[in-house]
Amino acid sequence: ALIPKHHLRWALPFDLAKGYGAMGVASVSCVLLLVIALVGGLFAYYQSYLIAAAGQRLTFAVRRRYFAHLQRLSLSVHNAHRAGDLVLRATGDTNMLREMLVDSVLIILSEVLVVFGMLGVMFVMDWQLTAASLAVLPLMTLTAFRFSHQLREAVRLQRQRDGRMAALLSEVLHAIIVVQAFGRQAHEDARFGDFNKRSLKQGMRAVRLEAGLERVVEVLVSIGTAGVIWFGVRRVLQGYLTPGDLLVFIGYLGSTYKPLRRIARLTTRLSKATVSGERVAQILAIQERVRERKNARPAPPFRGAVTFNEVEFHYQKDVPVLRRVTFHAEPGQLVGLVGANGAGKSTLLGLIPRLYDPIEGGVEIDGVNVKRFTLESLREQIGIVLQQPILFGTTIRENIAYGKPDATIDEVEAAARAADIHEFVLSLPHGYDTVVAEGGVSLSGGQRQKIAIARAIIKNPPILILDEPTTALDAAAAAEVNATLHRLGRGKTVFRVAHRLEDVADADVILVLRDGEILEQGTHAKLLHAGGWYQWISTLQRERTPAPAADPIRLAGGSRS
Numbered sequence: 001a002l003i004p005k006h007h008l009r010w011a012l013p014f015d016l017a018k019g020y021g022a023m024g025v026a027s028v029s030c031v032l033l034l035v036i037a038l039v040g041g042l043f044a045y046y047q048s049y050l051i052a053a054a055g056q057r058l059t060f061a062v063r064r065r066y067f068a069h070l071q072r073l074s075l076s077v078h079n080a081h082r083a084g085d086l087v088l089r090a091t092g093d094t095n096m097l098r099e100m101l102v103d104s105v106l107i108i109l110s111e112v113l114v115v116f117g118m119l120g121v122m123f124v125m126d127w128q129l130t131a132a133s134l135a136v137l138p139l140m141t142l143t144a145f146r147f148s149h150q151l152r153e154a155v156r157l158q159r160q161r162d163g164r165m166a167a168l169l170s171e172v173l174h175a176i177i178v179v180q181a182f183g184r185q186a187h188e189d190a191r192f193g194d195f196n197k198r199s200l201k202q203g204m205r206a207v208r209l210e211a212g213l214e215r216v217v218e219v220l221v222s223i224g225t226a227g228v229i230w231f232g233v234r235r236v237l238q239g240y241l242t243p244g245d246l247l248v249f250i251g252y253l254g255s256t257y258k259p260l261r262r263i264a265r266l267t268t269r270l271s272k273a274t275v276s277g278e279r280v281a282q283i284l285a286i287q288e289r290v291r292e293r294k295n296a297r298p299a300p301p302f303r304g305a306v307t308f309n310e311v312e313f314h315y316q317k318d319v320p321v322l323r324r325v326t327f328h329a330e331p332g333q334l335v336g337l338v339g340a341n342g343a344g345k346s347t348l349l350g351l352i353p354r355l356y357d358p359i360e361g362g363v364e365i366d367g368v369n370v371k372r373f374t375l376e377s378l379r380e381q382i383g384i385v386l387q388q389p390i391l392f393g394t395t396i397r398e399n400i401a402y403g404k405p406d407a408t409i410d411e412v413e414a415a416a417r418a419a420d421i422h423e424f425v426l427s428l429p430h431g432y433d434t435v436v437a438e439g440g441v442s443l444s445g446g447q448r449q450k451i452a453i454a455r456a457i458i459k460n461p462p463i464l465i466l467d468e469p470t471t472a473l474d475a476a477a478a479a480e481v482n483a484t485l486h487r488l489g490r491g492k493t494v495f496r497v498a499h500r501l502e503d504v505a506d507a508d509v510i511l512v513l514r515d516g517e518i519l520e521q522g523t524h525a526k527l528l529h530a531g532g533w534y535q536w537i538s539t540l541q542r543e544r545t546p547a548p549a550a551d552p553i554r555l556a557g558g559s560r561s
Helices: 005-011 014-072 075-080 083-125 127-174 176-181 185-237 243-284 345-350 375-379 396-403 409-418 422-427 445-457 475-488 524-530 533-544 552-556
Strands: 306-316 319-329 334-339 360-365 382-385 463-467 493-497 509-514 517-522
Touching: 014 083, 014 243, 083 127, 083 243, 127 176, 127 185, 127 243, 176 185, 185 243, 306 345, 319 345, 319 360, 319 509, 319 517, 334 345, 345 463, 345 493, 382 445, 396 409, 396 445, 409 422, 409 445, 409 475, 445 475, 509 524, 509 533, 517 524, 517 533, 524 533
Parallel strands: 334 493, 334 509, 382 463, 463 493
Antiparallel strands: 306 319, 306 360, 509 517
């Protein structure tokens, strides 16, 4: 019988075992084995489920923290990193972290418990033989450490190559119209192939290291087993062990070496996950340069007076972008900013909503330093329209309401009317529920810009920032947008960057920037009579303005749309 009757009677009615004899006991034994298997399987299921769930929760928590942190980093940090690589860290590297928890750390811990349990039994049987079996353990540890170190370096280089590949892929997909228009597919294939080959090279190096570690561990296990057998036979001949004890000991030895082999293999996976963890941690370790003070308070409704006091700023140390910039804008004024590319115009405007913070000096609104306000309350009173309007791959309604998430449909339509885009939206099959293609590529430049204007004004901000809003538009679309902006800017403090001086000719004050400094300032008429840079550029632009009968392509160096 598999289980003695006197044991069964405590679990089952005694007469069951008594009445059915050996076959009855065997049947009951089979039932018990089945129950044990089911219960064991249930526990194993929950163990696997809990471990996997822990891994999923880890991935969820890390991604949420990573994304939240990424959004709060200043633009200078984002400018220093390629978007594709940042995305890869949020997806691929966090998945590797989950594998580290599920497939490495927890399994290694369970295997370590098994090893210690087996060693305890072996130690009771024969401590000298147990000590002999552990002779190869230091070599295993040293081997795993050396291979893991080299593997981490290979994986680190591979993940860097993968990040560059992801960045290139993102870049090409965003510029696919340029790639196809210039027939540069073969060129981009070659660039991608180069990164792919470099990644493959490091990947193959990692594979060789993994395979090498496994083979070395197998050799060490064989050496350890042979040593135990040789020493064990001597112990038998000396009368310290019976042949049966030696066979049992060797069985326990196999049960000990098996998890050790698994631990050695898992250390390679742990090395890979460590690299991914480092890549995520690198971003999380970046300090937020634009921080909200602990004692920051909600901003009151702004009148719109803006003051720059001796402001200096740089992206890279010893490479100044703004130098001792000082000016004051009264509420309701239109302030124009002109200057060559790289003069610091866009950077200057980015300091008002604290997209950047000055290195020296300060920016004030209504006489209060902007750092004293909470970021949300500061930015919700500042509207921004960029040169290249950015639209999200969602509905037109949601794109306009992005500036005011709780806006009603009436408010959305009012903003669209003010931006002169309402009639166009109504002409679409789904109206305001029309889904815009990513980046707004399904719309014209003027339509995208008007939606961006509606988004900026839906919250009726007292301060409006216009960063070359018509530069990318044709003359007709630019005229429409200019008329809209002129109407909407009434009663607001408006800062407008422009390359065409005619766009800021009606400004209350114009700031002329060169190399990060205010070179000239005044009204359009005053600057024209000053005979400086502004007057020179104005003359140059008038000379380049084509006559009605002239060829605009030849004179302006442009291209027909």
